[in-house]
Amino acid sequence: MMEEKMTALREKISANAEVTEAALREACPVADEDLQSLFDAETYSLLGGGKRIRPFLVNAFCEALGGDTRVSMPFACALEMIHTYSLIHDDLPCMDDDDMRRGKPSNHKVFGYATALLAGDALLTRAFLTASSNPYADRGIRSDAVRLIAEAAGDCGMIGGQIIDLAGENETLAFDKLLRLHTLKTGALIRCAARLGCLAAGYAEGTAETEAATVYAEKIGLAFQVIDDILDAVGSEEELGKSVGGDADHHKTTFLTYFDVEGARKYAEELTADAIRSIASWERSETLETLAIYLLERTY
Amino acid sequence: MMEEKMTALREKISANAEVTEAALREACPVADEDLQSLFDAETYSLLGGGKRIRPFLVNAFCEALGGDTRVSMPFACALEMIHTYSLIHDDLPCMDDDDMRRGKPSNHKVFGYATALLAGDALLTRAFLTASSNPYADRGIRSDAVRLIAEAAGDCGMIGGQIIDLAGENETLAFDKLLRLHTLKTGALIRCAARLGCLAAGYAEGTAETEAATVYAEKIGLAFQVIDDILDAVGSEEELGKSVGGDADHHKTTFLTYFDVEGARKYAEELTADAIRSIASWERSETLETLAIYLLERTY
Numbered sequence: 001m002m003e004e005k006m007t008a009l010r011e012k013i014s015a016n017a018e019v020t021e022a023a024l025r026e027a028c029p030v031a032d033e034d035l036q037s038l039f040d041a042e043t044y045s046l047l048g049g050g051k052r053i054r055p056f057l058v059n060a061f062c063e064a065l066g067g068d069t070r071v072s073m074p075f076a077c078a079l080e081m082i083h084t085y086s087l088i089h090d091d092l093p094c095m096d097d098d099d100m101r102r103g104k105p106s107n108h109k110v111f112g113y114a115t116a117l118l119a120g121d122a123l124l125t126r127a128f129l130t131a132s133s134n135p136y137a138d139r140g141i142r143s144d145a146v147r148l149i150a151e152a153a154g155d156c157g158m159i160g161g162q163i164i165d166l167a168g169e170n171e172t173l174a175f176d177k178l179l180r181l182h183t184l185k186t187g188a189l190i191r192c193a194a195r196l197g198c199l200a201a202g203y204a205e206g207t208a209e210t211e212a213a214t215v216y217a218e219k220i221g222l223a224f225q226v227i228d229d230i231l232d233a234v235g236s237e238e239e240l241g242k243s244v245g246g247d248a249d250h251h252k253t254t255f256l257t258y259f260d261v262e263g264a265r266k267y268a269e270e271l272t273a274d275a276i277r278s279i280a281s282w283e284r285s286e287t288l289e290t291l292a293i294y295l296l297e298r299t300y
Numbered sequence: 301m302m303e304e305k306m307t308a309l310r311e312k313i314s315a316n317a318e319v320t321e322a323a324l325r326e327a328c329p330v331a332d333e334d335l336q337s338l339f340d341a342e343t344y345s346l347l348g349g350g351k352r353i354r355p356f357l358v359n360a361f362c363e364a365l366g367g368d369t370r371v372s373m374p375f376a377c378a379l380e381m382i383h384t385y386s387l388i389h390d391d392l393p394c395m396d397d398d399d400m401r402r403g404k405p406s407n408h409k410v411f412g413y414a415t416a417l418l419a420g421d422a423l424l425t426r427a428f429l430t431a432s433s434n435p436y437a438d439r440g441i442r443s444d445a446v447r448l449i450a451e452a453a454g455d456c457g458m459i460g461g462q463i464i465d466l467a468g469e470n471e472t473l474a475f476d477k478l479l480r481l482h483t484l485k486t487g488a489l490i491r492c493a494a495r496l497g498c499l500a501a502g503y504a505e506g507t508a509e510t511e512a513a514t515v516y517a518e519k520i521g522l523a524f525q526v527i528d529d530i531l532d533a534v535g536s537e538e539e540l541g542k543s544v545g546g547d548a549d550h551h552k553t554t555f556l557t558y559f560d561v562e563g564a565r566k567y568a569e570e571l572t573a574d575a576i577r578s579i580a581s582w583e584r585s586e587t588l589e590t591l592a593i594y595l596l597e598r599t600y
Contacts, residue, residue, distance in 0.1 A: 029455050034480065038455055038463040089421060094394075094413035113394035114466055117417075121389060122455035124421065128428045129450035132443050140439035143432050146446045150429035155329050155338055155422035163338040166414055180334065 002293070009290040013056055020055040020076060021047065027077050027130045041111040041119035042126070046084045049102050053295075054079050054193045060291065061197020061213055064284045072200035074134035075145045079193055081127035082153045088120040090162070124153070137200065144199055152192035161185025165252075173253040179222070187221035212278045219275035220292050226268040227298065229254040230261055272296045302593070309590040313356055320355040320376060321347065327377050327430045341411040341419035342426070346384045349402050353595075354379050354493045360591065361497025361513055364584045372500035374434035375445045379493055381427035382453045388420040390462070424453070437500065444499055452492035461485025465552075473553040479522070487521035512578045519575035520592050526568040527598060529554040530561055572596045 024046055029039050055076035062072035091098040091106040093113065098106050108116035131145045151157055161184030164177065173181065194217035198210040233256055255264050275292045279285045324346055329339050355376035362372035391398040391406040393413065398406050408416035431445045451457055461484030464477065473481065494517035498510040533556055555564050575592045579585045 032456070032460075034464050034467075034477070035455060035460045037467070038460065042455065085421075089417060092394075092417070094392075094417060115463070117389060117392070117394060118459050118462055118466075121385075121421075121424065122459045124424055125450050125454040125459065128446055129454055132446040132450060138440075139443040143439040143443040143446065146428055146432040146443065150425050150432060154425035154429055155335060155342065156332070159418050159422045159425065160332075160335045160338065162418055163415070164334050166418075167334075167337070177334070 002290075005286065005290045006294060009287060009294055012060075012287060013051055013053075013294075016056045016059055017050070017052040020052040020059075020073070020080065023073050023077050024080060027074070027081075027126070029126070037111065037115055038118060038122060041107055041115050042123055044110060045088050045101075045107050045119065046081065046123060052076075052080060054083055054189060056291075057190065057193035057217070058197045058200070060287050061194050062200040063197075064279070064282060064288055065198060065201035065203055065209055066284070067197070067201025068136070069200075071134070071136040071141075072197055074130050074136070075149075075196040075200060076193075078127040078131040078145070078149055079189060079196065081123045081130065082149060082158075083189060085120040085123035085127070086153075086158060086162075088116055088123070092116060095162075095166075127153075141199060144204075145196055148192055148195050148199065152188040157184055157188035157192075158186075161188065168253055170251060171253075172257060175258050178253050178255070178258070182222060182225040183218070186225055187218060190221035190224065191217040193217065209282075212282075215278040216275045216288065216292070219271045219278070220295055223268040223271040223275070223292075224295055226255045226264050226271070227296065229256050230264055230268075231299070234261065268296055302590075305586065305590045306594060309587065309594055312360075312587060313351055313353075313594075316356045316359055317350070317352045320352045320359075320373070320380065323373050323377050324380060327374070327381075327426070329426070337411065337415055338418060338422060341407055341415050342423055344410060345388050345401075345407050345419065346381065346423060352376075352380060354383055354489060356591075357490065357493035357517070358497045358500070360587050361494050362500040363497075364579070364582060364588055365498060365501035365503055365509055366584070367497070367501025368436070369500075371434070371436045371441075372497055374430050374436070375449075375496040375500055376493075378427040378431040378445070378449055379489060379496065381423045381430065382449060382458075383489060385420040385423035385427070386453075386458060386462075388416055388423070392416060395462075395466075427453075441499060444504075445496055448492055448495050448499065452488040457484055457488035457492075458486075461488065468553055470551060471553075472557060475558050478553050478555070478558070482522060482525040483518070486525055487518060490521035490524065491517040493517065509582075512582075515578040516575045516588065516592070519571045519578070520595055523568040523571040523575070523592075524595055526555045526564050526571070527596065529556050530564050530568075531599070534561065568596055 028043055028046065032039065058072050058076035058079060059069045062069050087101060088107045090096050091101055092108055099109055100106060107119060111119065127149060128146055131149055132142050134142050137145070153159065161181050164181040165185055168177070168181065191214055194213040195210060198213050203209045255267070259267060272292045276289050279288050328343055328346065332339065358372050358376035358379060359369045362369055387401060388407045390396050391401055392408055399409055400406060407419060411419065427449060428446055431449060432442050434442050437445070453459065461481050464481040465485055468477070468481065491514060494513040495510060498513050503509045559567060572592045576589050579588050
């Protein structure tokens with residue numbers, strides 16, 4: 001039974017990745033000789049890869065609440081642009097200095113430092129262009145979406161998490177600080193994805209549906225990071241497509257600073273159960289329930 | 301007569317800089333111990349300086365068209381955040397590598413490379429938060445403002461100009477490429493300022509007022525850059541607060557590649573006259589007319 005649901009989910013994720021790819025391609029700037037190196041650097045990192053889990057979440061919440069994914073897709077694309085820009089800037093020599101990303105050379109290794117910086121800036125900016133130009137949402141919804149994305153991506157969201165991360169590189173973070181780091185650095189966008197889906201389906205902030213979606217997203221966001229830490233410690237370089245053991249090399253605090261692998265897995269299971277509980281009463285909760293388990297059980 | 305108008309304009313600019321400073325301070329993130337270094341880096345570059353010419357333009361267009369500057373001010377602040385982030389990223393070692401900005405150490409010299417990068421990202425993101433949260437504009441206007449700003453600041457606007465600038469560092473740009481460089485790199489935000497002012501006053505894209513405002517802004521934007529090139533060649537380091545002769549050192553193409561100083565000044569005068577002509581029939585055109593002359597005659 002679970003195996004069937006999981007197969008169906010994998011197909012949904014794969015189908016969503018395909019339509020998201022097409023929508024992202026559509027949302028990219030058109031050819032321009034003077035600006036081609038910039039556009040190429042943007043599309044190099046944005047297109048051609050990944051499960052598109054954040055866009056999937058946006059669209060899945062929209063569908064779970066009876067909405068039309070034509071409305072949610074531009075918001076999903078905007079969020080993926082934000083995610084992509086953050087990876088480009090994260091990989092820069094002044095940040096994590098990573099040469100590889102998703103199994104290919106990182107943006108600045110291909111396009112150079114200056115162009116990679118600008119490509120990140122451009123994708124961040126284009127995210128807001130895409131959200132504010134959503135042809136299927138009325139202008140009020142667009143404005144609300146922009147606000148949600150800006151809050152999640154900004155100095156009190158994702159970027160705030162990056163600053164805590166930087167500050168904690170050479171010291172052990174207390175557990176509550178570690179929680180805050182991940183709640184902001186990766187959690188904020190996942191939370192935003194769920195809320196954008198609700199918004200696209202017509203549910204405003206403060207509704208019971210949006211509150212439940214927020215809880216779900218916060219729990220799976222944290223579980224996602226716990227699993228990441230486990231995989232980083234025990235995974236193989238080939239499976240991950242990035243250097244393994246990087247966290248330990250940098251003396252970073254991870255969930256394995258506070259749990260052994262078994263304890264960490266148990267913690268992630270509890271978070272996943274909480275996530276599922278928050279939306280279990282919804283008529284169309286199945287995809288989201290299966291997704292929570294899928295993310296818990298991933299091995300890459 | 302002109303001297304009186306100029307004195308009145310200087311007072312207006314100074315008064316606007318003061319209220320803009322207060323509005324920007326209001327729009328900054330509130331204190332948070334974990335995130336303080338990020339917030340400090342943002343406010344270091346955003347607050348405490350400058351004539352705030354872009355916000356002045358936003359508010360002046362709003363007033364010239366009978367609008368309420370309470371509506372335009374959050375958009376003006378958003379644009380100033382965009383301008384500030386672009387300076388922070390421009391000064392980074394991988395870009396222009398400038399140690400000084402506005403007479404004080406550039407952001408990365410004070411806060412370090414990584415934090416400066418993130419402070420720029422944060423200000424760019426906060427610009428869209430500020431525009432989409434404008435309490436005096438309805439949500440439709442907010443969404444339109446976000447779109448205008450994202451277009452102007454993005455890969456087909458300001459960032460596009462920066463890419464042309466990078467590509468042209470070691471070659472002589474053709475005159476039309478030089479025009480495009482400046483139309484995008486500095487012109488796009490000035491054009492956006494005028495259009496945001498129109499929007500805040502209730503004039504949509506495509507109206508005669510917005511078209512005239514766009515022409516005005518394009519002309520003074522170009523004149524501004526021509527004057528910049530002249531001042532860079534003949535100004536003094538003390539007056540400018542930044543290194544003089546930097547353009548020549550980098551073998552950059554400037555308007556003085558194509559004009560002598562007198563010819564360049566004549567070109568700027570013609571552009572200024574065109575700008576004034578485009579809005580001269582407006583009932584309340586005086587401030588904008590004087591501003592065009594003020595920018596032409598500036599010596600810093």
